[in-house]
Amino acid sequence: MQTSFTNEQLADPEIARANKILRACVHCGFCTATCPSYQVLGDELDSPRGRIYLIKEMLETGRPADARTAKHIDRCLGCLACMTTCPSGVDYMHLIDHARAHVERTYKRPVFERFLRFVLAKTVPYPRRFRLAMRGARLAKPFAWAFPDARLQAMLAMAPAHLPKASKNDRAQTFAPIGPRRYRVALQTGCAQKALDTDINDATIRLLRRLGCEVVIPKKLGCCGALSHHMGREAESHAQAAANIRAYLAAGDLDAIIINTSGCGTTVKDYGVIFEGDALQPQAEKVAGLAKDITEFLQAIGLPDAAPKGLRVAYHSACSLQHGQQIKTAPKELLQQAGFDVVEPLDPHLCCGSAGTYNLLQPEISAELKRRKVDTLEATAPQVIAAGNIGCLVQIGSGTQVPVVHTVELLDWALGGPKPRALAALP
Template sequence: MQTSFTPEQLADPAIARANEILRACVHCGFCTATCPSYQVLGDELDSPRGRIYLIKEMLETGRPADARTAKHIDRCLGCLACMTTCPSGVDYMHLIDHARAHVERTYKRPAGERLLRFLLAKIVPYPRRFRLAMKGARLARPLAFAVPDDRLKAMLALAPAQLPKPSKNDRPQVFAPTGPRRYRVALQTGCAQKALDTDINDATIRLLRRLGCEVVILKLGCCGALSHHMGREGEAHAQAAANIRAYAAAGPLDAIVINTSGCGTTVKDYGGIFAGDPLEGQAAQVAALAKDITEFLETIGLPQGAPKGLRVAYHSACSLQHGQKVKTAPRALLAAAGFEVVEPADPHLCCGSAGTYNLLHPEIAGELKRRKIATLEATAPQIIAAGNIGCMMQIGSGTGVPVVHTVQLLDWATGGPKPHGLAALP
C-alpha cells in the first residue's frame, strides 16, 4: 500500500511503525475470509482491509478520529484471525492498537459510551470491585426487561448465578512442590478470573506442584490488557509497568505461567509495548518468560492418562491460537490425559467475547456466540473446554453443556478433584 506521510510525521516512532505496517498490505483481501465482524456485518469497512484504509487516511491527514472511523475500529474484535491468513505478514495487531489509542485521544464519544467505558476500565480489572458489580447485576437481572440499553442488558445477562468465595490461594505467597523441585514459576492469577472462577487458579497450582514446580504468587494488578484494548494507553502502560517491576523483583524464574490467554497475549507483547522506554529491557525479559499453562505443561511433560470415556469439545480462544500461536498443545494434552477430544467447525472464528466486546457490542457478539455454540454442540460433547475465562463465560451463557478450563480437566485427570462445573457427570 502506498503511503504519503511527511518527514515530520515519520519522525514520530509510532507513526513510522504504522507506516511500515500499512506499506506491507497489498489489498489482497484474504483477511476478509477469516474476519468474524465482516462475516456477520458484510461491510467492507468492518473487515481488516477496510479498517486499514480508514486508519491510513486518519493517520496521514493527522486529523482527529470521526464517528464513522471510530465505529468501524471499535467493531474490530481484535481476534487477530486476519493475521493467520495474510500472505504479506501485515502486523495488524499493532496497527489496530495504535488506531485505538488515536481514537481514544482525539474522538469525543457520546456521554453514555464514555461513562460505560470508564466504568469497565475502573471495575473489571479490580477483582473486589468486579465481584461487587456482579453481585449487583445478579440482583438487578429480574429488571432487565425494563432496561432500554442493550449493553446494560448484556451485562446483566452475563452475571453468573453464583459467585465463588475469594480463594486464599490468590494471595501473595509461595507454594512448595509436593516432590523434588524442578522449576520455579510465577503464576499470573488474572483479574476477572479471581472474581468469576477461583477453581482455575486452584487447579493450576495443584497441577504445577505435583509436577515439581515451586509456585510463586506475587502482588500483581491487571496486566493492562483490558485498558490497552480500549485504547486507554496511559492506564494500560502504568498497569503493565507495575507488573514488570514486580516480576523483576521476584528473583530467578523459569517461567511466568498464565492461564487466561487474553492476559498472555498482552504480557508476551510487553517488549513491543515498551519499545524505546527505559523499561524495555525488563519488559522484554518478562515477555520471554511468559508461557500459557498448556505451553508450559507441554514443555515439562504431563503423565499419560487412562481413557476417561468423556468427549471434550475444545474451543480455541483467539488470544491463544492467533495471538500466542498456541494451537496444538491444549488438544494434545487433553488427549494424552485420556479424554476424547473433538474440535468444532470453523475453530478459527471468535466466540464474541473478546475482552469487553460482548458488553460494548452485544448484538454482534450475540450472533458470534450463537454460531460458535452451534458448531460446538454439533460435536455432541459432554464437556466444553477452553483456555480463557472470557470465552468460558460467553459460551457458558448460551449452552447447557458444562464449560470448564483446560487446566481443570488436566488437574482432575492427574489426581486433582473433579471440577465443580462437572458435578452432574459420572
Template sequence: MQTTFTPEQLADPSTARSNEILRACVHCGFCTATCPTYQVLGDELDSPRGRIYLIKEMLESGRPADARTVKHIDRCLGCLACMTTCPSGVHYMHLVDHARAHIEATYRRPLGERMLRWMLAKTLPYPMRFRLALALAKLGRPFAGLMPDARLRAMLAMVPARIPPVSRNDDAQSFAPTAPKRLRVALMTGCAQRALNTDINDATLRLLRRLGCEIVIPQGMGCCGALTHHMGREGESHAFAAANIRAFLGAGELDAIVINTSGCGTTVKDYGHMFRSDPLAADAARVAALAVDVTELLARLDLPQGAAKGLRVAYHAACSLQHGQQIKSTPKDLLKRAGFEVVEPADSHLCCGSAGTYNLLQPAISAELKARKVQTLEARKPDVIAAGNIGCMMQIGSGTAVPVVHTVELLDWATGGPKPRALE
C-alpha cells in the same frame, strides 16, 4: 500499500510502526475470508482490509478520528484471525492498537458511551470492585428485560449465577512443589478471573506443584493491562503493565511466568513492544520472553499419559491463544494425552464474540457470534467444552447447558486433582 507520512510524523514511534505495517499490506483480501465481523455484517469497512484503509487515512491526515472511522474500528473484535490468514505478515494487532489510542486521544464519544467505558475501566481490572459490581448486578438481573440500553442488558445477562468466594491462593506467597523440584515459576492470577472463577488458579497450582514446580504469586501483581489497552486507554494499560514488570522481576530468579488466561498471555508477551521506547524496555522484554501459556509449560513438563476417561471434550480455541500466540495443537495434544476424547467445532478459527469487553460494548454482533459458536460446539455432542480463556468460558457458558471448564481443570483432574465443579 503506499504511504505518505511526513518525516515529522515518522518521528513518533507508534506512527513509524504503523507505517511499516501499512506498507506490508498488499490489498489481497485474504483476511476478509476469516474475519468474523465481515461474515456477520458483510461490509468491507468491517473487514481488516477496510479498517486498514480507514486507519491509514486517519493517521496520514493527522486529523482527529471521525464517527464513521470510530464505528468500524469499534466493531473490530481484535481476534487477530486476519494475522493468521495474512500471507504478507501484516501485524494488524499493533496497527489497531495505535488506531484505538488515537481515537481515545482525539475523539469525544457521546456521554453515555464515555461513562460506560469509564465504568468498565475502573471496575473489571480490580477483582474486589468487580465482585461488588457482580453482587449488585445480581440484584438487577431479574429486571434486565426492562433496561432500555442493549449494553446494560448484556451486562446483566453475563452475571454468573454463582460468585465464588475469595481465594486466598491468589494472595502474594510461594507454594512448594509436591514432587522433586524442577522449575521455579511465577503465576499470573489475573483480575476478572479472580472474581468469576477461582477454580482455574487453584487447579493450576495443584497441577504445577504435582509436576515439580515451585510457584510464586508476586507481590504487587495485578491486571495485565489488556482490558484498558484494547479500549485505547494507553496510560492506564501501561501503568498496569509497568507494575507487573516490576512485580515479576522482584520475585527472584524465574524459569517462566505462567499465564492461564490467554487474553492476558497475548498482552504480556507484547510488553517488549509496548515499552520499546521506554526506560523499562529491557525489563519489559525480559518479562515478555519469560511469559508462557500454561499449556506451553505443561508440554515441557511431560504430563503423564492417562487412561481413557470416556469423556468427549469439545475444545474451543480462544482467539488470543490460536491467533495471538499461535498456540494451536498443544492444548488438544495434552487433553488427548490425559485420556480425553477431543473434538473440534466447525470454523474453529472464528471468534466466540467475547473479546475482552466486546460482548458488553457490541452486544448485537457478539450475540450473533456466540450463537454460531455454540451451535457448532453442540453439533459435536460433547460431554464438556474446554477453553483456555475466562472470557470465552463465560461467553459460551451463557449460551449452552453443556458444562464449560478450563483446559487446566481437566488436566488437573486427570492427574489426581478433584473433579471440576462444573461437572459435578
C-alpha cells in the same frame, strides 16, 4: 499499500511503525474470509482491509478520529484471525492497537458511551470492585428489561447466578512443590477470573505443584493491562503493565511466568513491544520472554501418565491463544494424552464474540457470534467443552447447557486432582 506520510510525521516512532505495517498490505482480501465481524455485518469497512484504509486515512491526515472511523474500529474484535490468514504478514495487532489509542485520544464519544467505558476500565481489572459490581448486577438482573440500552442489558446478563468466594490461593504467597523442585514459576492470577471462577487458578496451582513446580504469587501483582490496552487507554494500561513487570522481577529468579488466561498472555508476551524505547524496555522484554501459556509450559516439561476419563471434549481455541500466540495444537494434544476424546468444531478459527469487553460494548454482534460458535460446538455432541480463556468460558457457557471448563481443570483431574465442579452431574 502506498502511503503518503510526511518526514515530520515519520519522525514519530509510532507513525513510522504504522507506516511500515500499512505498506505491507497488498489489498488481497484474504482477511475478509476469516474476519468474524465482516461475516456478520458484510460491510467492507468492518473487515481488516477496510479498517486498514480507515486507519491510513486517519493517521495520514493527522486529524482527530470521526464517528464513522471510531464505529468501525470499535467493531473490530481484535481476534487476529486476519494475521493468521494474511500472506503478506501484515502486523494488524499493533496497527489496531495504535488506531484504538488514537481514537481514544482524539474522538469525543457520546457521554453515555464514555461513562460505560470508564466504568469497565475502573471495575473489571480490579477483582474486589468487579465482584461487588457482579453482586449488584445479579440483584438488578430480573429488571434488565427496564434498561433501554442493550449494553446495560448485556452487563446485567453477565452476572452469574453463583459467585464463588475469593480464593486464598490468589493472595501473594509461595506454594512448595510436591516432591523435588524442578522449576520455580510465577502465576498470573488474572482479574475477572479471580472473581468469576476461582477453580481455574486452584487447579493450575495443584497441577504445577504435582509436577515439581514451586509456584509464586508475586506481591503487588495486579492487572496485566490487557483490558485497558484494548480499549485504547494507553496511560492506564502502561501503568498496570509496568507495575506487573516490577512485581515479577521482585519475585526473584523464575523459570517461567505461567498464564492461564490467554487474553492476558498475548498482552504480557507483547510487553517488549509495548515498552519499546522506554527505560523499562529491558525489564519488559525479560518478562515477555518468561511468559508461557499453561498448556505451552506443560507440553514443554511433559506430563506423566494419566487416568483416562473417557469423556468427549469439544475444544474451543481462544483467539488470543491460536492467533495471538500461535498456540494451536498443544491444548488438544495434552487433553488427548490425558485420555480425553478431543473433537473440534467447524470453523475453529472464528471468534466466540467475547473478546475482552466486546460482548459488553457490542452485544448484538457478540450474540450472533456466540450463537454460531455454540451451534458448531454442540454439533460435535460433546459431554464437555474446554477452552483456555475466562472470557470464552463465560461467553460460551451462557449459550449452552453443556458444561464448560478450563483446559487445565481437565488436566488436573486426569492427573490426580478433584473432578471439576461443573462436571458434577456427569458419571
